[in-house]
Amino acid sequence: MGKIKVLTGNYSAAEAAALCHPDLIAAYPITPQSSVVEYLAGLVHDGVIDANLVQVESEHSAMSVVQGAAAGGGRVFTATSAQGLALMYEPYFRMSTLRFPMVMALATREMTSPETVWSGQQDAMSVREAGWIQMFxxxxxxIVDMIIQSYMLAEHPEVLLPVNVCYDGFYSSHLTEGVDLPLQEEVDRFLPPPSFHHAVLDPDHPFALDPLTPGPILMKYRKSHLDAMEKALEVIDEVDKKFGDTFGRYYGGAVSQYRTEDADVVIVTIGGMTGTGMDAVDQAREEGIKAGLLKLRFTRPFPAEKIRDALKDKKAFAVIDRSVSFGWSQGPMHMEVKAALADADSRYCHFSAIGGLGGADISIEMMMETIRNLDAHKNEPGERETQWYMVD
Structure with missing residues (x-):
């Protein structure tokens, strides 16, 4: 048992990052992430943590600064949202393809336009092909536990990839909950100091860090990157078990399940909607519907095999996305779950459900409508029309 505190999601991310002894933090505020770096700036100013804080002029600079510090062998941290993530995309992509481990909190937000600062997952989903590990x-x-776990995952010698710890803007970032915050000595025993040496800048041993790379070598880079992503699926489980054995909290690895053992119909959730989904499953059970829930904790690497196992022998499923896949008129995770099932998806009744864009609510009744729809058509295999959670 650590110290019980009542914290917002942003403060939870900041407290957890501080426990991991970052050497450098890049700070640039953007709604709804701002209070993460503001809180950390206060901890540095007050001498609570011994870290270099660099107040940068933009998100592009934020990622460039932590990239340089990581190249020097340091443990680094920053946070962002939405348009800030878009602005840092160039060094963001470079961070992963140079195989520099780090952790970045992403308070997810809808992308402009029409102008909005409210919750959505479009920002995170839009960069899922940039080579980062991504969890929700x-x-x-x-949030606390995954910031800590993510450093161990990112710095694993067979992974060496940056990690986004994503959580819903405003719904998680600004709302408070009781949190069991681990003690510093507990985290120190769990998380060793960084020791990656694959590309550390050293004045005594100069080398070209990122020279113009010919195709054959670039092919090897990309292949090794994808191999590391696949290895990460194993390491996620290993880190989850080690964390659970140490702190008593297990999360199930890349996916987690709720009341799926005997379920006929399953809703698939991502992020903060999951608690509402569990309530909807409980209500459906009271109505006699054998419903269950599958939570996608990691979207990169995509846990295809675990999804296939979880949906095996089920009759119907719907993936509830808080973002859209432009051009497909569906949610992006519905597309990926279908891809994971390949031709087997023709055995199921399934459809995409989309809601919560721009901060709109996803209610229990909306999820109940999805569950009832699945139950009504569970014996009719095939893909049905996308369901939109529209609010009048």
Missing amino acids: CDSNQE
């Missing part, structure tokens, strides 16, 4: 939290406790 549904509670402030999970």
